[in-house]
Amino acid sequence: MTTAPIRLGGERIVQGCGSIEYLKQLHGKRAAVFSTNSIVKNGYYERIISLLDSAGIESEGYLKFRLNPSFEDVQDGADFLKELHADIVVAAGGGTVMDAAKVMWVLYENPQLKTFESVIENMDNLSLGGNAVFVCIPTTSGSGSEVSKSGVITDSRDHRKVPIRNLMMVPNIAILDPEITLSLPKVLTAETGIDALTHHLESLVSPKANMISDAIAYSGALEVVRWLPKAYDNGENLESRERMMLCSTMGGLAFSAASLGLSHGIAHAIGAKVNLPHGLINAILLPIVIRFNSSHKIAREKYSTVAKALGEDDLSAIVQRLGKMLSIPDTMQKAMNDDRLFEEKLEEMANDSLQDGLTILNCVRPDKDDMIRILHEAYYGTDKHAN
Ligand SMILES: [Fe+2]
Structure with missing residues (x-):
């Protein structure tokens, strides 16, 4: 092959x-x-x-x-x-x-x-x-x-x-x-750092993942979870800045050797429509996508390996807690506060997200209902339609 x-x-x-x-x-x-x-x-x-x-x-x-x-x-x-x-x-x-x-x-x-x-x-x-x-x-x-x-x-x-x-x-x-990153504001440190984590975790569960990308992505994901809070708490801490810079480059290497997935598929499709930063959208989507992808056996096992290495069981909860620690809003509603724009664009955002090449490549292929549910959860924090 x-x-x-x-x-x-x-x-x-x-x-x-x-x-x-x-x-x-x-x-x-x-x-x-x-x-x-x-x-x-x-x-x-x-x-x-x-x-x-x-x-x-x-x-x-x-x-x-x-x-x-x-x-x-x-x-x-x-x-x-x-x-x-x-x-x-x-x-x-x-x-x-x-x-x-x-x-x-x-x-x-x-x-x-x-x-x-x-x-x-x-x-x-x-x-x-x-x-x-x-x-x-x-x-x-x-x-x-x-x-x-x-x-x-x-x-x-x-x-x-x-x-x-x-x-x-x-x-x-x-x-x-x-x-160069010593003077980076907290909000940028947080959002870009979660983007790097998303690169590692999406590479890990990509259908294109291989031993090379896995080796980079496993260690990169663990390093981000360990060092990002330190870089966020004290931006002048050169060691944590250095670690995060290498984690970021490793993320680029990981997804170059495998591919990104659903979180980036959606982020690319909706980012410019809702005018929110790339890292922020990924931070909100990542825990939802982890739960969605967990129906896939290999993805579930890989997520579990990362969580266990961090001394826990639930990777989605770890990522959610990390976002909270970094003061990142946990819903798009909190970040943009424009329910009308979201509802107006929902159909278009769902269709564009479904057509994005990274969505198509994701380990679990979402259908339209899945996508609407994921976008609802990202915006409101729950699936409003299900309530
Ligand atoms: Fe990204």
């Missing part, structure tokens, strides 16, 4: 405190630095520019990122790369920045792709690396985008998040410097 090839990271993963200095070892003429105002504020944007400068590399910044970037947004970034004739692309930010910059890099390297449809149609035939080296510097610990083969963009016509995937899209270099 042949399976899809696995790629665990790009050419180099550089990690540890001060590893950002690795930028001085890059070779090139012009770098585009994709980042955000928060990285300007914490001083790291200037530091990146100055490290590139000391390597003799000119650089220009691009800071125009929005939540849920559209195809038009990534096209704008690709035009920026083209005008600059960049031979290095640096993405310094969270998942949104790295994912969007990855697709900008794709468009820059494949200028024949001028429409959203053409990117989707030609996803398997991309050429990358001819123009520029892609370097990721994660500034949150969650997405794992620095080692993943996918970038997510939002279809502005129906507000659906669409992943673009190709093994060639794994960033060439990932620089994991935990010091």
Whole structure:
């Protein structure tokens, strides 16, 4: 039996405190630095520019990122790369920045792709690396985008998040410097950290799981549960920041070697419609999805192994308690407080969630009734229809 090839990271993963200095070892003429105002504020944007400068590399910044970037947004970034004739692309930010910059890099390297449809149609035939080296510097610990083969963009016509995937899209270099995350606000630490946990637990029960992904996902999930509360309680604790950064990258490696599942299928389908952060939606969905997937024997056994390693029996309860510890709202109602919008969009969100490729790939395939029930529980905390 042949399976899809696995790629665990790009050419180099550089990690540890001060590893950002690795930028001085890059070779090139012009770098585009994709980042955000928060990285300007914490001083790291200037530091990146100055490290590139000391390597003799000119650089220009691009800071125009929005939540849920559209195809038009990534096209704008690709035009920026083209005008600059960049031979290095640096993405310094969270998942949104790295994912969007990855697709900008794709468009820059494949200028024949001028429409959203053409990117989707030609996803398997991309050429990358001819123009520029892609370097990721994660500034949150969650997405794992620095080692993943996918970038997510939002279809502005129906507000659906669409992943673009190709093994060639794994960033060439990932620089994991935990010091960058010291100033990360509590809410971002919590939401991105739960996203990393979701990556591990979804990889674990994926039908594509294998010994490589399992080894990463088991230890990654346990480490997140142990270290995330510490990083949340004391953001200045460098050890917990370092552990969480590695957990996040491990999550990216785990889902690259297996796949994500239902929680991400729903999160991609509804995120832009309800305008809630990706990590927050996953935090609310994860305990519900664990219970739903537990009808699957292998999934149930794997969840139980993780729970037992943490000294308990019920993984869903552990995740729920972790969310509470991190002050994450346990329902979408508490997070967005817009019952009308939710009810108006419910049908569309259920249909889009059912069609998402990750939902289709989930170990238990939900039907429409299941999906409505899951969305109800995510929004109200109970299945309102069942009451
Ligand atoms: Fe995620």
